[in-house]
Amino acid sequence: MSLRWWRLAGRNLLRHRRRTFLTGSIVVVGFVAVTMTAGFMAQTFNALRKATIDGLGGHVRLFDPRAEGKTDEEAQAFLLDDWEGLARLIREDRRVVRVLPKLSFFGLAVKGEKSVAYLGTGTDPELERAAGYAPEMVVDGAFFSSGDADEVMLGAGLARSLGAKAGDLITVMTTTPDGALNAVDAAVTGILQYPIKEIDDRLLFLPYRAAARLLKAEGKVHVLAIRLADDDQTDAAARRFAEVARAAGRPVAVKTWLETAAFYKQVRLLYIAIFLFTGLVLAVVIVLAVANTMTMSVFERTREIGTLLAIGMDRGQVKRLFLYEGLLLAVGGALLGAAASLLVRAILNAMGLQMPPPPGGTRGAVLIVRFFPMAYVVSFALMTATLLVASWWPARRASRLNPVEALAHV
Amino acid sequence: MAILEARGLTRIYRLGEERIAGIRDASFSVAGGEFAVLAGPSGSGKTTLLNLLGLLDRPDEGTLLFEGRDVSDVPDRERSRLRRERIGFVFQTHQLVPVLTARENVALALWIRGVAEGECRRRAGEALDAVGLPGLAERRPDALSGGQRQRVAVARALVGQPAVILADEPTASLDSETALRLLDLFDTLHRERGVAFVFSSHDPQIVSRARRRLRLRDGRIESDDELPAGGAIA
Numbered sequence: 001m002s003l004r005w006w007r008l009a010g011r012n013l014l015r016h017r018r019r020t021f022l023t024g025s026i027v028v029v030g031f032v033a034v035t036m037t038a039g040f041m042a043q044t045f046n047a048l049r050k051a052t053i054d055g056l057g058g059h060v061r062l063f064d065p066r067a068e069g070k071t072d073e074e075a076q077a078f079l080l081d082d083w084e085g086l087a088r089l090i091r092e093d094r095r096v097v098r099v100l101p102k103l104s105f106f107g108l109a110v111k112g113e114k115s116v117a118y119l120g121t122g123t124d125p126e127l128e129r130a131a132g133y134a135p136e137m138v139v140d141g142a143f144f145s146s147g148d149a150d151e152v153m154l155g156a157g158l159a160r161s162l163g164a165k166a167g168d169l170i171t172v173m174t175t176t177p178d179g180a181l182n183a184v185d186a187a188v189t190g191i192l193q194y195p196i197k198e199i200d201d202r203l204l205f206l207p208y209r210a211a212a213r214l215l216k217a218e219g220k221v222h223v224l225a226i227r228l229a230d231d232d233q234t235d236a237a238a239r240r241f242a243e244v245a246r247a248a249g250r251p252v253a254v255k256t257w258l259e260t261a262a263f264y265k266q267v268r269l270l271y272i273a274i275f276l277f278t279g280l281v282l283a284v285v286i287v288l289a290v291a292n293t294m295t296m297s298v299f300e301r302t303r304e305i306g307t308l309l310a311i312g313m314d315r316g317q318v319k320r321l322f323l324y325e326g327l328l329l330a331v332g333g334a335l336l337g338a339a340a341s342l343l344v345r346a347i348l349n350a351m352g353l354q355m356p357p358p359p360g361g362t363r364g365a366v367l368i369v370r371f372f373p374m375a376y377v378v379s380f381a382l383m384t385a386t387l388l389v390a391s392w393w394p395a396r397r398a399s400r401l402n403p404v405e406a407l408a409h410v
Numbered sequence: 411m412a413i414l415e416a417r418g419l420t421r422i423y424r425l426g427e428e429r430i431a432g433i434r435d436a437s438f439s440v441a442g443g444e445f446a447v448l449a450g451p452s453g454s455g456k457t458t459l460l461n462l463l464g465l466l467d468r469p470d471e472g473t474l475l476f477e478g479r480d481v482s483d484v485p486d487r488e489r490s491r492l493r494r495e496r497i498g499f500v501f502q503t504h505q506l507v508p509v510l511t512a513r514e515n516v517a518l519a520l521w522i523r524g525v526a527e528g529e530c531r532r533r534a535g536e537a538l539d540a541v542g543l544p545g546l547a548e549r550r551p552d553a554l555s556g557g558q559r560q561r562v563a564v565a566r567a568l569v570g571q572p573a574v575i576l577a578d579e580p581t582a583s584l585d586s587e588t589a590l591r592l593l594d595l596f597d598t599l600h601r602e603r604g605v606a607f608v609f610s611s612h613d614p615q616i617v618s619r620a621r622r623r624l625r626l627r628d629g630r631i632e633s634d635d636e637l638p639a640g641g642a643i644a
């Protein structure tokens with residue numbers, strides 16, 4: 001059917017302006033809700049993804065193949081030798097921004113009478129400073145002064161448990177991979193606030209050299225964390241690093257950030273499930289509202305439909321006429337919804353609303369709704385499909401009317 | 411050849427256990443260019459018979475020939491095509507689409523045939539001129555009088571150049587003066603264009619305007635009279 005049928009459908013919608021406005025409003029609100037939620041989710045996923053990659057030190061992690069599938073405790077025994085040699089090979093790849101050595105250990109942190117279990121990481125202060133993530137988390141004191149100092153940084157939760165503050169001296173005790181007990185005295189140079197509370201309550205950082213001395217593992221690392229310039233290159237780069245290491249006679253196990261980011265995956269899954277559920281509820285509401293409007297329209301226009309059938313309009317044309325009305329409502333509602341969505345997004349982002357910390361988190365964040373074009377495209381498609389479904393039965397009913405009965409309808 | 415030929419047409423309605431004959435054993439034919447009225451009181455079967463003749467309803471018994479072809483049992487799609495291309499309808503009330511202008515209402519009968527927009531406009535304009543409504547083409551039904559609306563409905567029936575126009579009590583909602591003018595229009599159109607008109611009425615003044623008069627009572631054709639040519643319209 002040509003443009004004139006669309007024109008007729010449009011005029012039919014305008015017969016009852018208030019009703020069309022109300023039904024259209026539901027479509028607009030639905031569109032705004034879907035795009036806002038999707039934009040908020042996209043922003044959350046993006047922030048969480050960045051935090052996860054930052055927290056892991058990079059996009060790709062290389063480690064001793066013997067540590068694969070082992071518990072953290074069992075994996076302590078497996079270290080990569082000559083990390084600097086391996087790092088040099090990796091840095092030859094132009095996608096690499098930096099390579100961070102990581103030593104993992106755990107034990108007890110002692111201050112005076114108090115001793116608290118910790119999860120420790122030995123890392124290179126200069127490289128961490130360049131990465132920027134850890135220094136940004138400092139809430140008291142300062143970041144490491146140098147790579148050689150016997151300094152320690154604590155998560156805020158761990159510092160609270162220990163009763164330690166910047167400037168205090170504590171003892172860090174651990175067991176070396178060989179099973180020997182060792183300890184180092186270090187000054188608390190700063191307190192960090194890690195975004196995940198469970199980690200914040202146990203977090204301890206040592207400079208790599210101090211950690212290597214503590215573990216008697218000089219020149220060795222548990223993990224080489226590799227930061228890339230582009231997130232999208234993660235999988236390709238991971239494959240390449242495995243090949244490079246194998247070619248150099250240094251076989252390593254390789255994992256991408258996503259493979260180790262259980263929390264990220266759980267949050268993502270949870271958000272998507274909530275989104276789909278609310279989307280489904282919204283779709284049902286829209287279907288019921290539009291179906292009600294269209295059914296009323298069919299009822300009110302029964303005689304007119306009878307006339308159209310009598311003058312020779314075939315049933316398919318009658319059905320299409322009502323479907324066009326549904327489609328116009330979808331397109332109009334979606335276009336207005338898109339405009340409203342952009343406006344609401346701009347207002348929300350300008351307001352700088354402070355969001356509470358997520359479950360298990362320690363820090364809230366400013367509400368930011370991201371512009372996520374795919375959400376607009378998908379919402380448009382969903383609204384169109386939803387309104388087509390909603391219009392289908394009333395349109396079918398209209399097309400199946402008996403013309404004699406329809407003409408006699410009062 | 412007859413445009414319409416009814417052979418023993420019967421239509422039974424079921425109201426619960428009761429069976430009511432809307433029309434029973436109706437046999438007659440309508441020739442091309444004929445001007446016929448179905449006369450009779452309310453409930454005599456006029457509308458039922460027009461619905462059968464207009465392929466809006468199917469007979470329970472009997473046969474209906476349209477232009478010599480048995481159409482009693484043709485599928486819906488073919489009935490729609492015949493109504494679209496060969497039959498025009500005028501109803502008791504105008505039954506115009508309120509959101510369309512007079513021209514668009516007339517053109518609607520061509521739109522559904524897929525006729526190009528320009529031709530639709532031209533032919534709709536000509537049809538409105540033919541029914542005496544020049545200058546009112548862009549008005550919507552609510553800006554027209556009852557008689558003008560009924561003329562638009564006639565133009566809509568006429569624009570597709572049908573073989574027959576069926577009109578069910580077309581003057582019932584009009585005052586007597588307007589009703590007679592509409593009848594004049596029917597007569598003029600049927601004489602000038604050769605289109606057959608079959609309309610129903612219970613008004614003796616209206617019935618008297620037709621040469622061919624089929625009188626119905628209780629669902630049966632009671633009489634079928636035809637005045638000699640040139641001796642009818644007063």
